[in-house]
Amino acid sequence: MKIIASYNIKGGVGKTATAVNLAYLSAREGNRTLIWDLDPQGAATYYFRVKPKVKGGTRALVSGHHDLDDLVKGTDFEGLDLLPADFSYRNMDLVLEDNKRPTKQLQKLLAPMAIAYDYVFLDCPPSISLVSENVFRASHALLVPMIPTTLSARTLDQLQEFLEGHDGLGKVNLMPFFSMVDRRKHLHIHLMETLPESFPTFLQASIPYASDVERMGLNRMPLPAYVPPSNPITKAYEALWAEIKAGLAKPRG
Amino acid sequence: MNEFAQAYLVPDGTDLQGIKDAFEGRYSVTEDEPHELIRRFYDTFDWSLYQAGTVLEELSDGSQRELIWRDLHGEAPKLAWNTDRNPGFAADLPQIPEIDRLASLVGIRRLLPLLDVHTRLISWRLLNEDGKTVARLEVEQNRYVDKGRERQGPVSVLLRLHGVKGYDDELQATARLLQEGLNLSLARAELLQEALAAAGRRPLDYSSQLDFRLDPQRRADATAKEILLHLLNTIEVNIPGTRANQDSEFLHDLRVAVRRTRSALTQIKDVFAADLVEQYKESFGWMGEFTGPVRDLDVYLLDFNAYQASLPETLRPHLEPLRDFIHAHYGAEQKALVAHLDSKRFRDLLRDWRAFLEAPVPEQSVVPNAMRPVKAVADERIWTMYKRVRKEGRAITPDSPPEDMHELRKSCKKLRYLIEFFDSLYPKQEVRQLVKLMKVLLDNLGNFQDLAVQADHLRDMAQRMREESHASTDTLLTMGVLVGHLLEHQHRAREEFAQIFATFDSEGHQALFTALFGPSKPRRKGA
Ligand SMILES: Nc1ncnc2c1ncn2[C@@H]1O[C@H](COP(=O)(O)OP(=O)(O)OP(=O)(O)O)[C@@H](O)[C@H]1O
Ligand SMILES: [Mg+2]
Numbered sequence: 202m203k204i205i206a207s208y209n210i211k212g213g214v215g216k217t218a219t220a221v222n223l224a225y226l227s228a229r230e231g232n233r234t235l236i237w238d239l240d241p242q243g244a245a246t247y248y249f250r251v252k253p254k255v256k257g258g259t260r261a262l263v264s265g266h267h268d269l270d271d272l273v274k275g276t277d278f279e280g281l282d283l284l285p286a287d288f289s290y291r292n293m294d295l296v297l298e299d300n301k302r303p304t305k306q307l308q309k310l311l312a313p314m315a316i317a318y319d320y321v322f323l324d325c326p327p328s329i330s331l332v333s334e335n336v337f338r339a340s341h342a343l344l345v346p347m348i349p350t351t352l353s354a355r356t357l358d359q360l361q362e363f364l365e366g367h368d369g370l371g372k373v374n375l376m377p378f379f380s381m382v383d384r385r386k387h388l389h390i391h392l393m394e395t396l397p398e399s400f401p402t403f404l405q406a407s408i409p410y411a412s413d414v415e416r417m418g419l420n421r422m423p424l425p426a427y428v429p430p431s432n433p434i435t436k437a438y439e440a441l442w443a444e445i446k447a448g449l450a451k452p453r454g
Numbered sequence: 455m456n457e458f459a460q461a462y463l464v465p466d467g468t469d470l471q472g473i474k475d476a477f478e479g480r481y482s483v484t485e486d487e488p489h490e491l492i493r494r495f496y497d498t499f500d501w502s503l504y505q506a507g508t509v510l511e512e513l514s515d516g517s518q519r520e521l522i523w524r525d526l527h528g529e530a531p532k533l534a535w536n537t538d539r540n541p542g543f544a545a546d547l548p549q550i551p552e553i554d555r556l557a558s559l560v561g562i563r564r565l566l567p568l569l570d571v572h573t574r575l576i577s578w579r580l581l582n583e584d585g586k587t588v589a590r591l592e593v594e595q596n597r598y599v600d601k602g603r604e605r606q607g608p609v610s611v612l613l614r615l616h617g618v619k620g621y622d623d624e625l626q627a628t629a630r631l632l633q634e635g636l637n638l639s640l641a642r643a644e645l646l647q648e649a650l651a652a653a654g655r656r657p658l659d660y661s662s663q664l665d666f667r668l669d670p671q672r673r674a675d676a677t678a679k680e681i682l683l684h685l686l687n688t689i690e691v692n693i694p695g696t697r698a699n700q701d702s703e704f705l706h707d708l709r710v711a712v713r714r715t716r717s718a719l720t721q722i723k724d725v726f727a728a729d730l731v732e733q734y735k736e737s738f739g740w741m742g743e744f745t746g747p748v749r750d751l752d753v754y755l756l757d758f759n760a761y762q763a764s765l766p767e768t769l770r771p772h773l774e775p776l777r778d779f780i781h782a783h784y785g786a787e788q789k790a791l792v793a794h795l796d797s798k799r800f801r802d803l804l805r806d807w808r809a810f811l812e813a814p815v816p817e818q819s820v821v822p823n824a825m826r827p828v829k830a831v832a833d834e835r836i837w838t839m840y841k842r843v844r845k846e847g848r849a850i851t852p853d854s855p856p857e858d859m860h861e862l863r864k865s866c867k868k869l870r871y872l873i874e875f876f877d878s879l880y881p882k883q884e885v886r887q888l889v890k891l892m893k894v895l896l897d898n899l900g901n902f903q904d905l906a907v908q909a910d911h912l913r914d915m916a917q918r919m920r921e922e923s924h925a926s927t928d929t930l931l932t933m934g935v936l937v938g939h940l941l942e943h944q945h946r947a948r949e950e951f952a953q954i955f956a957t958f959d960s961e962g963h964q965a966l967f968t969a970l971f972g973p974s975k976p977r978r979k980g981a
Contacts, residue, residue, distance in 0.1 A: 250586035274620030277579075277587045282619060421585065 202315040203449055205322050206340040210356045212327035215346040215380035217244040218414050218424070220324035222438045223344075223445070225423035228281035232319040235273065235282045239293075239336070240326040243286030249276045250421050251285050258289035262310070263296045269310055270317065278426065282318075294331040307335035329363060337364065337373050342449055346380035346408070349392040357400065375400075376448060378441060379407035404448070406441040409434065460629060462638040464611040470593060473613070474578065476635055480627075481580035481588065491515040493571045495646050496541055498563035499695060499704065501658050506559050508532070509646055510541070523556055526644050532556075541565040543701070562756060564701040570599040571609060571649050580628065588624035590616040598649040609652045612641055660691060662707045664714075668878045670829035675725040675815045677828040681718050681875050683811040685711045690804065696745075697792050702752040705791075709749060712741045717871040721835060724823040730810070737803050744794040747787045750911065751780050764939055765932065772932040779919050832876040836971040839869040844964075847955045856906070859951070863899040866892060880970050888966065891958055898947055898954045905944035909937045 207220035220236055228234040238245040243253035251274045261267055273282045297303045311321060325336055337343060345360065347353040357377055364370040377400055383389050397403035408414075411434040413424060420427045425435045464473075474483050494512040497503045503510050504526070513520045521541060523533040533556060535548050542564055544557035576593040596609040615632065617625035632638045643651070650657055666684070668677055688711040695704030716738045719731050754761075758777055762770050794800055815824070823831050846862040870892045877885045916933045919925035925933075957963075 250584040252584070272620075275618040 202311075202318050203320050203341045204311060204339050205320060205342045205344060205445065205449075206325055206336045207322065207344045207346065208325040208333065208336060209327060209345050209347065209353075210329050210360060211353060214327075214348050214353070215408060215414075216327070217248070217324050218417065219344060219346050219380065219408070219441075220322045221245050221248050221417070222424050223442050224281060224320070224322040225278060225425055226438060226442045227320045227322075228278055229425070231280065233280055233317060234320045234322070235284060235314065235318045236322040236324060237284040238286040238324050239290060239332065240286055240324055241288050241290040242326070243288075245324045246283065246285045248417055248421055248423065249274075249283050251276070251283055253286045253288065255285060255287035255289075258287055259293050259296045260289070262287075263293070263300070263306055265310070269314060277422070290326075290332075297331045297335060303331060304334045304338055307332075308339040311339055329360075334367070334370075337367075337370050340373065342374045342376050342445060344445065345375065345377040347377055348381050349379050349386075349389040349396070351388075351392070354392065354396055357396075374448070375402050376404055376445060377402070378404035381410045382407050383410045402448075404441065404444050406437065406444045408437050408441065460615045461641040462613040462615070462632055463641045464593070464613050464638060466610075468611070470576070473593075473632075473636060476631060477580060477628075480631075481582060481624075482585075484579050484581060486577040486579070488574055488576045489515060491573050491575060493573065493645070495568040495571070495649075496565040497568050498560060498565060499700070500563065500660055500662060502559045502561065502563065503556075504646075504657050508559070509644065510556070510565065511646075512537075512541075526646075540567075562701065563703050566700060567601070568646070569649060569653055569655075570601065571645060572597045572599060580624070582624070588618055588621040589628045590618070591628075592616065594645075596645065596649070598653050600653045600655075603653070605653060607652055609645070609649045610641070612645065613638065662688070662703075662710065664874050664877075666875065666878050668828060668876065670879050671827045673815060673824065674722065674826050674828045674831040675819060675821070675824040678718060678722045678725045679811050679815065681722075682715060683808075685715045685718065686804070686808060686811060689715070693795060697795055699788055702749075702756060705745060705749055705752065709742065709745050712738050712745070713867075714871055714875075716742070717868055718875060721839070721868050721872055722823075722831065722875070723835060724821055725831070726824070727821060734807065737807075741800075741803075745791060748784070748791045751784050751787060753908075754780050755784075761936055765935060769928075769932045769935060772926070772928040773936070775919065775924055775926070775929045776915065776933060779915065779922075779924050828876070829879050832872070832879055833971050833974075836869065836872050836876065837967075837973065839865060839872055840967050840971060843869050844959060847959060850951070850955070852952070856902070859899060859902055859948075863896070863903060866896050866899060870896060884966060884970060888963075888970070891963060895954055895958045898951055901947035902944055902951070905940045905947065909940040909944070912937050912940070 205223070207216040207223075209216055217240070224234050224236040236245060236249075238253075246253045255262055255272050257266055262269070262272065269284065273284050276283050297306050300306055302309075314321060323336055323340065325333060345357065347357065361375070364373050364375070379389075379393055382393070393407070413428050413432065413434050416427070417424055425432075425438065428435055464470075477483050492514050494514075496510045496512065503523075507526045508523060509526055510521065510523045513522060518536055519538060520534060520536050522531045524531045533550065533552060535550055537548065539546070541547065544560040544562075547553050547557055547560075574595040576595075578591040578593070579587045580589045580591065582588050592614040594612040594614065596612065597606060598609050599606040613632070615625070615628060633640075641648070647657065664684070666681060668680070689708055692704045692708040692711070695701070696708055699705075716735055719726075719735055719738070755777075758773075758780075762773050765773065819825055843862065843865045846858070846865055850858055850862065870889065873885060873889055873892070877889070912933055916925065916930055920930065
């Protein structure tokens with residue numbers, strides 16, 4: 202089982218779109234796939250038409266009161282399951298803090314899912330918190346969608362600093378990539394040429410800005426489920442997914 | 455997604471729209487494009503998969519074929535693989551993990567198509583107010599097609615309810631609605647069973663094992679007819695598979711039934727007129743003869759790999775010409791066998807034999823045992839044969855000629871068949887123990903005789919291969935090594951005999967034979 206987080210400190214950069222569409226592609230090729238919507242706002246949960254509700258809320262979940270598996274909902278897509286968001290996730294930090302090893306709780310909760318799933322996607326809320334630290338420790342890959350702006354370069358630096366400053370996080374498999382790219386904007390082009398130079402693990406694949414993505418909220422389903430297979434934005438997600446899998450397969454030094 | 459599936463029977467003539475309408479107000483229903491699929495069920499002729507509580511089905515939807523092996527009544531496959539070829543022998547199965555479990559059930563038999571079920575599948579999704587699928591329903595309109603018997607017809611319509619993980623309440627509610635609201639009942643039988651029933655076929659209708667349930671008080675002649683009629687059915691039911699040579703077990707089972715028939719005829723003594731017994735004894739002897747040559751070749755082919763493996767590695771390739779030789783002659787022998795099966799003599803024989811067996815026994819008979827209760831006759835016959843086996847066995851010393859061993863083997867076989875015909879008249883546990891005991895002794899005697907016969911036969915084949923200049927010196931020498939092995943084994947069987955017979959003839963076993971079959975004590979009841 203590989204755990205892949207979609208994370209950025211910043212909001213509105215395409216984290217949820219990434220997690221939802223990649224999870225769909227993963228399941229479509231036959232992998233048993235789970236997506237966990239960690240964001241109390243529940244955007245991913247909404248896309249799958251599931252009610253944003255977890256029995257007993259965050260506390261029951263973190264305490265291991267329920268098997269994680271009992272909280273999982275089957276989506277309308279074969280091989281793809283969802284662990285829904287719950288509004289109480291907004292207090293997850295506080296609940297995590299009550300535990301002995303507060304930064305390793307997510308890892309512990311997910312461990313038993315290894316028999317049921319090949320890939321787990323974590324859709325993270327925008328912030329840097331105890332939840333995110335748990336995510337960093339649990340994940341085999343940390344996807345960071347970034348809109349090519351000067352400011353986002355700074356948040357990547359911040360993230361890098363944070364990881365290096367914490368024990369055992371220096372080795373996190375950081376996979377930044379460009380999201381919502383507008384090729385008509387010079388700044389986007391410029392940053393895409395320069396920024397990856399200072400980040401060796403920057404992914405080649407990028408996701409263009411496309412209004413088809415925005416329609417996910419109307420259609421309430423992953424993008425590849427409603428656009429024709431030849432759609433270039435689907436192709437972009439497929440290329441991204443292929444590159445991530447290749448990156449996961451590579452032995453890391 | 456399919457966590458759970460429950461199948462309901464939809465009565466003939468039910469309006470599907472009516473079922474759909476029943477969900478109104480609770481869920482909206484969307485219908486996917488209907489599609490057609492064909493399921494072809496496979497099993498060996500003796501139902502080895504079904505007997506083990508499993509089903510092998512090939513699912514094809516026009517574009518691909520998938521083979522699925524699963525438990526009867528189970529949804530989840532034990533094994534599944536895509537294929538473009540028909541399953542045949544175990545060796546033709548794909549090399550995937552755990553295939554051995556299936557292969558060992560199949561054994562040396564061929565997987566044959568049982569029948570096809572053509573399905574038109576309509577899928578409904580039940581959507582909640584968010585448009586989320588909370589349960590799925592599949593309506594299966596089924597028809598069976600029994601190609602072998604050129605029959606087809608409808609099989610009941612099934613409605614399968616599939617739950618979605620995490621939507622148990624909706625599943626329960628839907629199940630309630632189907633059962634209570636629409637009065638649908640659960641389909642207890644598996645689709646295969648439904649289709650077989652519709653096609654007028656019964657699962658497990660063939661087994662090479664004898665399984666009589668005899669009435670101890672019934673007349674011996676009538677009981678003998680019952681036993682012989684069953685054996686005749688076994689012979690007849692194996693003829694098509696033997697003609698087509700679908701696998702080697704058809705002929706084998708046919709030959710066993712022929713041998714058992716001769717044994718029943720001659721060993722259930724004095725129940726039919728002597729000239730009739732003489733006549734049919736000869737006829738069934740003829741059947742044993744003309745079916746022999748193909749069986750001999752089958753035995754070689756079945757054992758070939760083991761023979762080859764018993765040789766030093768460098769010699770193994772030299773044995774291949776023997777395999778080619780067997781294959782080259784197989785066709786002609788099989789053709790001769792089929793000619794016999796198609797002959798007038800053979801057909802008349804079976805027809806007349808059946809007519810005799812199906813005719814009621816005469817009200818009065820002068821044949822001494824005919825009108826006695828079968829249990830009394832069985833006791834006597836088994837006891838007599840047991841005593842003969844004991845006597846012959848005890849007389850054998852390390853220097854006895856092979857003929858004495860052969861005689862003992864014949865008596866043992868008779869005794870075994872008698873016990874098997876009549877086992878339902880005796881306590882199960884004990885009889886089973888004795889049959890096992892006989893088997894060990896018979897295996898030993900069989901090895902002693904058959905290995906010698908095989909060695910001789912190999913020598914003959916070597917001679918013929920040389921004459922037909924098929925064989926190099928290396929091949930002939932390798933066959934010589936094989937003959938050596940066979941004779942070594944045979945020799946070992948001879949050495950082991952004394953020990954094996956002593957076990958058979960132990961005091962405990964003697965007591966058991968006496969208790970079951972021995973002459974009744976003075977306190978004999980009834981009579
Ligand atoms: N490639 C894209 N092209 C156009 N619109 C996009 C693209 N990716 C995402 N969007 C839209 O941008 C908005 C934000 O995207 P998304 O929800 O995926 O970001 P996020 O990082 O998860 O946001 P949040 O931080 O609020 O969770 C959504 O309306 C989404 O439809
Ligand atoms: Mg989001």
